[in-house]
Amino acid sequence: MAGFKRKVFYVGGFDPRGARFYHALAAEQVARFAQLTGEPASVSPRRRAGAFRTDWSILNSTHDVSTEYSFLRWDDIVRKAWIRSPFALAARAWRAYRAYIAHLDFETGKRLGKGPLITLFYPPILSIALPLLLTLIIGGLAAIWLPGSVAFAIGLVAAILISAPLLKKWHAPWLLRFFVFNSELSGGEADPEIEARLDNFAEEICASLDQDWDEIILLTHSNGSILSVPLMVRVLERRGDQMPPNFTLVTMGHCIPLVACRRDATHFHDQLRRLATADFRWVDIGSPPDGAAYFGVNPMAIVAPDPRPRMDLLSPRFHLFYNPETYHKGYANKYEIHFDYLRMGDRRSPLDFPSLMTAARPIDASVAEFRAI
Template sequence: MAGFKRKVFYVGGFDPRGVRFYHALAAEQLDRYGKLTGEPATISTRRNAGPFRTDWSILNPAQGVSTEYSFLRWDDIVRKAWIRNPLSLGLRAWRAYRANIRHLDFETGKKLGKGPLITLFYPPILSIALPLLLTLLIGGVAAIWLPTAVAFLIGLVAAIAISAPLLKKWHAPWLLRFFVFNSELGGGEAHPEIEARLDNFAKEISASFDDPWDEIILLTHSNGSILSVPLMVRLLDRCGGTMPPNFALVTMGHCIPLVACRRDATRFHDQLRRLAQSDFRWIDIGSPPDGAAYFGVNPMAIVAPDPRPRMELLSPRFHLFYDPHTYHRGYANKYEIHFDYLRMGDRRSPLDFPSLMTAARPIDASIAEFRAIQ
């Protein structure tokens, strides 16, 4: 029987790929962990545990660890929100960015980090500038031999054909969908499906509080960290305002200010203030080169001057755990950097995903080991 029993609830980001992709990623990283550490860790097959929950087990016999992992699904909502028609995406993006320009607190946003602001605005600029420049270039050359109108029509068609795969490669359409979703989520009325799903998640998580777990972790990544704010409010309501001592919220690559810096996101601000008045453990892991995340930012401090939760703001310091050529090769791909929190480097880090899942100790002990590494 395992000596250390951990329960993990995972809420992922704005990603339509769903549970199959993330189970395969976890299996790949646990296999890598076994090869690098000499501690073979196993992962079970997936099993449905409810309408919006898929479970699997992670075992590390070398340390006597059993981790029960629950993937809380909202990828079906993401797929419904995944705008496929380019014209519809353009129109919705126009509305979202118009709302952002009108309501975003740019002064606060710049203080929290310029990288996410660049990530926010480069997709629409790139999506307009690249086809326009190509149209002018190709049309201008074609106009040497053809009538001007015909030349620039050919230029426009060619520019769209050339731009589309390049924009997809640079993940501009994905980012546009991501920003549209969060603009509508933060600035408008409550999203009925999201509200119902979070109610379900809170019920699933709170049901585990009476079980004899050594540790319970609510682990979120990217957009899932935005959802963790209203989810934590629900959990606090269910627990009478006090979370169990073995509970910790862990956010990876959080982008909470994307909504929190909207002046019209009053409901979200109230939820952040509620969290700021509560006492629980919150650990954020954010990488400075990750342009889609806010490194070292306590999101509660945006609306509350002295938040109570015991929050730890950590960089994963990937440069210490990847070989230089591996690290710098990955550094060029900003999209992949945003998923490195769920991977393992060339050496074990106490805070990499498989180590957190297989360690025979609470996360605070892993943090202490991590801080001691020079």
């Protein structure tokens, strides 16, 4: 038996890629950890552990560590919600942004972080402004030789053909789908499929809480952190608010205020208030350059003045652990920055993904080491 046994439940973001992609990413990063540290860490093959769960093991023989990793799947729900038609995406985005403008608490949003607000509104602005600008330029040039109506029709077609790959490169369609999904999650009625899936996840987590683990982590990334709020409420209800001392909720790149700052998200506010009364450990890791996440924001404090959970708000300080030539920075790398939480840099950080998964100690010791750097 391993000297240190860890159980991790992972809830990912709004991503149609499933367990196969994230298993490959974990294997790649753990192999990188082994190469950079000299510790022979490895990732086992995937194994199906339930209708909505895929497991694998992460081993570090140097320190006799075994991490049993459970990928809690909701990527099938994402694929159903993935709007493929550009016309349907435009219509749904129009409704979603009308709701954001009507219900978003902009003052609170600006106070918590301007970066995510820019990320919220640049996809629709860019998706309109870029084709319009190109239409005017190309149509205006073509009008020198052709009738105006013909010239601008040609300009419009050319603008769409040029804009589409550029918008995709800048991840504007993905962000539009992400914001549409969360807008509908905020103000509409509860989605029965998501509610049932969260019930399933809660049962999976609760089944492990009294087992013989040295550490239990609920790890969430991006949109998964929004789902962690109703998920934790379910776990607390099933446990009678009694969480084991070896349990920690870890959120990476959380975007919870995207929903919490909606005035019409009353049920979500109630769930945040419910979390604020509970006693459990919460570690948030958010990078200031990550425009899709809220750095240093305790989401419970949006609706509860004195939240009870023991929460650390940490920046991963990626710039300290990457070489300048490999560090993801600038607007062109916003998408990559948002996934750096699940990677390892050029040097080991106590809070990088493979280090957290292979450490022969609980996360509080890793946080303490990180703070000492």
